[in-house]
Amino acid sequence: MIFTSNSFDTSEVFKLWTAEKVETGCPYIIGQHGNNYGTARYCPSETECVETADAFLTWGWRDDKRKCEPAFILKTAGRSQGRWNPRGGVLLIETCLPHLLSAWDPYPEFAMYQEEQFQFAERLPEAIRRAMTVRLHAEYKRHPWREDERWRRRQPEVALDDGTIPISALIRESRLVVHSYDSTGILETLSLNTPTMCFWSGGLTHLRDCAIPFYELLAAAGILHDTPQAAADKIAEVWNDVGAWWKSGVVQESRQKFCERYARTEPRPVRTLTRLLLDHSSAVSRGH
Numbered sequence: 001m002i003f004t005s006n007s008f009d010t011s012e013v014f015k016l017w018t019a020e021k022v023e024t025g026c027p028y029i030i031g032q033h034g035n036n037y038g039t040a041r042y043c044p045s046e047t048e049c050v051e052t053a054d055a056f057l058t059w060g061w062r063d064d065k066r067k068c069e070p071a072f073i074l075k076t077a078g079r080s081q082g083r084w085n086p087r088g089g090v091l092l093i094e095t096c097l098p099h100l101l102s103a104w105d106p107y108p109e110f111a112m113y114q115e116e117q118f119q120f121a122e123r124l125p126e127a128i129r130r131a132m133t134v135r136l137h138a139e140y141k142r143h144p145w146r147e148d149e150r151w152r153r154r155q156p157e158v159a160l161d162d163g164t165i166p167i168s169a170l171i172r173e174s175r176l177v178v179h180s181y182d183s184t185g186i187l188e189t190l191s192l193n194t195p196t197m198c199f200w201s202g203g204l205t206h207l208r209d210c211a212i213p214f215y216e217l218l219a220a221a222g223i224l225h226d227t228p229q230a231a232a233d234k235i236a237e238v239w240n241d242v243g244a245w246w247k248s249g250v251v252q253e254s255r256q257k258f259c260e261r262y263a264r265t266e267p268r269p270v271r272t273l274t275r276l277l278l279d280h281s282s283a284v285s286r287g288h
Contacts, residue, residue, distance in 0.1 A: 001026065001027045001028075001029065001277065001281040002018055002021060002022075002026060002027070002028045002029065003029045003030075003031065003277060004030060004031070005030065005031035005032065005033050005074060006033060008030055008048070008049065008052070008053075009033065009045060009048075027054050027280065027281040028052070028053050028054050029053055029054060029055045029056075029057065029277060029280055029281070030049045030052075030053040030055075030056050030057070031056075031057045031071070031074050032049075032056070032057060032058050032059050032071075032074065033045070034075075034184035034187075035182060035183055035184040035186065035187055035262075036182075037049075037058060037059070037061075038058060038059075038060075038061035038063060038211065038261075038262060039182075039207055039208065039211040039215075039262065040206055040207065040208065040211075041206060041207065041208050042206075050065055050067050050068065053067065054067070054280060054283075055067055055069050055276075055280040056068050056069065057069050057071040057074075057273075057276060058070055058071060059071065059072060059073040059074070059187065059262055059263055059264060060072065060073070060259070060260060060261050060262055060263065060264035061261055061262060063210060069276060069280065070264065071264070071266075071272065071273065071276055072264040072265060072266035072269060072272065073187060073188070073191045073259075073263040073264060073265065074269075074273075075184070075187075075188055076188050076191045076192055076263075076265070077265075077266065077269035077273075078269055078270075079192060080192075081192050081193040081194075081265075082192070082193050082194070083171070083172050083192070083194070084171060084172060084174060084175065084177075084194050084195060085172065085173050085174060085175060086175060086242060086243050087175065088131075088173045088174045088175040089128075089131035089132055089133060089173075089174055089175060090124075090128060090131060090132040090133070090174065090175065090176050090178060090235065091132075091133050091135060091170050091171060091174040091176070091177045091178065092117070092120070092121075092132060092133070092134045092135065092178045092180060093135045093167075093177065093178065093179050093180060093183070093185055094117065094134060094135060094136050094137055094140075094147065094180055095113070095137050095180065095181045095183065096136070096137035096139045096140040096143060096145070096147070097110050097140070097143040097144075097145045098110070110145065112201070113180075113181070113201075114145075114147070114150065116180075116199075116200075116201060116227075116228045117134075117180055117228070118154050118155065119228045119229065120178075120180070120199070120228035120229075120231060120232050121134075121154075121155050121158060121232075122155070123228060123229050123232035123233065124232045124235065124236065125236050125239075128235060128236065128239055129155070129157065129158065130157055130158075131175075132158055132159065133158075133159040133160070133161055133170065133174070134151060134158055134159070134160050134161065135161045135163065135167065135170060136148060136151075136160060136161060136162055136163050137163055138162070138163030138164065139163075140162075140163070141162070141163075148160055148162065167185075171189065171194060175195065175239075175242050176195045176196075176197060176235060176239075176242050177189050177194055177195065177196050177197075178196075178197045178198065178199070178231065178235070179196070179197075179198040179199075180198070180199065180200065181198075181200050182198070182200055182206070183198075186198050187259075187262060187263040188263070190223075190255055190258060190259055190263055191259050191263040191264075191265050193255070195242050195243070195245075195246040196223060197222075197223055197224075197225065197231055197234065197235065198218075198223065198224050198225070198231075199224070199225040199226065199227065199228055199230065199231035200226070201226070201227070202226075203226050204216070211262075214257065214258045214261050214262065215258075217254040217257055217258055218254055218255075218258055220250070220254060221250050221251045221253075221254035221255070222234050222238075222245070222251070223251065223254065223255070
């Protein structure tokens with residue numbers, strides 16, 4: 001049996017080797033890699049996984065696709081929930097300029113994204129802004145945008161992390177984690193029950209219809225915002241007792257419903273994954 005969550009996309013040698021093995025009847029199973037699977041209107045990687053694998057283990061969704069098998073969020077399996085500092089600061093997690101893989105120029109779009117990050121910081125009360133750390137994507141060093149220099153010019157009092165400190169260490173020392181784009185990190189922190197907020201422009205237009213109600217749950221609970229100003233205002237509102245807001249019934253109910261669909265947790269992940277792999281491997285072997 002072959003199982004991967006990464007190499008199907010990144011390793012040409014793996015692809016060739018897997019193709020040869022599959023032709024001999026070897027079962028081939030893919031695990032979900034990150035976000036956008038099951039939610040985004042345009043997710044070519046999802047199509048690739050569903051069409052080429054004998055089974056695709058998702059983080060909770062199925063959407064009537066025969067090969068999709070709901071499993072759990074693989075990236076946080078076995079990790080303890082609720083590890084955050086109620087007296088810590090704000091951690092703003094950034095993306096970086098995308099690689100030139102699209103048919104359009106990403107620079108103008110990224111310039112708008114960058115401006116929204118500055119607007120978010122400027123909207124925060126000064127005391128909260130001084131307690132904020134901006135986590136730059138480690139890839140930023142490979143691009144000419146120089147986010148670190150832009151932040152120092154615009155918001156010199158904000159602490160910057162260059163992407164080298166383990167993200168889990170930064171989260172443990174933070175009172176609140178803020179994601180500035182629809183990222184895998186949102187699924188991770190929600191699944192770990194870590195106080196989370198997120199914002200991005202464009203609303204929910206990038207989502208498929210079946211996913212929108214679940215994101216609307218996050219918006220109704222004050223977790224998701226469609227402007228940087230709204231996110232900053234909500235942070236200022238709950239700042240003195242983030243725990244009370246996060247543990248409230250409406251927030252926890254929305255988080256749990258969202259995670260059950262897109263970031264399920266499993267108390268015995270090794271046993272569950274073993275069962276899923278063996279079941280699908282046996283089914284493929286019987287078919288051949």
